[in-house]
Amino acid sequence: MPQVTDWADVRVVGIPRALLFYRFGVLWTTFFEGLGRTVVVSDPTDKAIADEGERLSVDECCLASKVFVGHVASLAGRCDAVFVPCYPTSDHRSGFCTKFQSATDLVRSTFRDQHLRVISCEVRNARKMKDVRRAFEELGCRMGVAPRDARAAFKAAWEAQEAHDKTAADGQLRIMRTLDDRRRAAERAAAAGNGDVRQPLGILVVAHPYITHDPYLSGAVTDALADMGATVVYADAVDHEKAYKKSFEFSDTMPWLINRELIGAILMLEDHIDGIVLISAFPCGPDSMTDDAIMRCIQGKPILNLMIDAQSGTAGVETRVESFVDILRFQQKGGYVRG
Ligand code: SF4
Incomplete structure (x- = not known):
């Protein structure tokens, strides 16, 4: 000492x-x-x-x-x-x-x-x-x-x-369970001939926590998703240790802890969500490599890749989020991508 x-x-x-x-x-x-x-x-x-x-x-x-x-x-x-x-x-x-x-x-x-x-x-x-x-x-x-x-x-x-991390992870697990329950209920309703019941939409936001949870930096994205009726799920709000270990299924060599946890979270949650929004701060070195790998290697889930910078901030984000959600709704009806 x-x-x-x-x-x-x-x-x-x-x-x-x-x-x-x-x-x-x-x-x-x-x-x-x-x-x-x-x-x-x-x-x-x-x-x-x-x-x-x-x-x-x-x-x-x-x-x-x-x-x-x-x-x-x-x-x-x-x-x-x-x-x-x-x-x-x-x-x-x-x-x-x-x-x-x-x-x-x-x-x-x-x-x-x-x-x-x-x-x-x-x-x-x-x-x-x-x-x-x-x-x-x-x-x-x-x-x-x-x-x-x-x-x-x-x-x-x-x-x-x-305790704080556990509360966040437990809270998100409850949200995921509710999402799964609503999805099953919508499927049952559709099978019973009630085609008007809309499927819930779960979107996984993948970004460093200081981007995701800073409303000035990414509030426009999460607000736009919520306004369009999506349930927003956060890749950083999972059990960090489980996500870290899971990330080795994706890469043995990736050097960055937080990027590892984010990718591990994608692998843990991908079967429960409908799409992924990547948010990166310009010009982030780690994200430029890992986001590209995610876009190429995560199959069967539509991905929106957003970059925010000091000049444009989140300008134009609402339009891109709106288009993305439209694509996902179309996908739920059997549209473009089959996983
Ligand atoms: S370069 Fe990327 S990982 Fe590093 S501080 Fe900036 S946003 Fe975070």
Whole structure:
């Protein structure tokens, strides 16, 4: 454990509501609160945050990382330090996009003139609880907390994240069961000669959680689907461990953990849904490879591939979603693609 306690005076911790906050945010906030700190999470993304992130970032950065920088900027003056962890790739079957490895350095460099204070920890392998615990215990000690108390805060944080993920996965399972029940009821009605009963439509949205669950980035897509009567199912709201293991049926070599979980979720859910919407933030390196592989290898399910960027945002999305849903309705009546 580090002897330095150079972050002991940090009483208010700022956390950007972006990137891995949507995956590990419960763990992060519970941990700091367990250390007796006040946590300030940045406000939901809006145009001002997105524009500021765009202004502060180089053009080559993906939209998601630009938005992240905008969130960091919005925390300046509202906290003693901003928490920006580092998630490097230590295991070539469950690594992260390089943005998560470089985030700490990127923020320190971008905001060096403003002297924005950044606290961090390095999580070597996010799938190994011991690795995560070591990183957060070291962070707690640097914040002046006794090792035993840091360990207790981490335990509570880990359990809170697990409970949160389980609630999301269980909730989605219930939605899937309801969808299956409605489908069977519609089939029975059709078999009994009642052709007016419309089949339910289940659409699986496949995107990184910081895209899917940020209403500014993808709300237009999910709203349009819901407005057209579809049941929206999320690829990131399944049991992560099961999805990760399932992904090896698709690829032995894919290096990115979240893309693995998303593909594993497709394999777990494809028999229960009618179509897939892929949403990617321009220019995402991992998605450019995995989305192409999904389009080529997932057979029998219509797929809509959407790319959102800082310039066009989700403009035109409603029309594309509308056309896609029309195709799916046609498919339900025996249309184009037979799986
Ligand atoms: S995975 Fe893609 S969208 Fe996410 S941070 Fe990396 S490049 Fe950006």
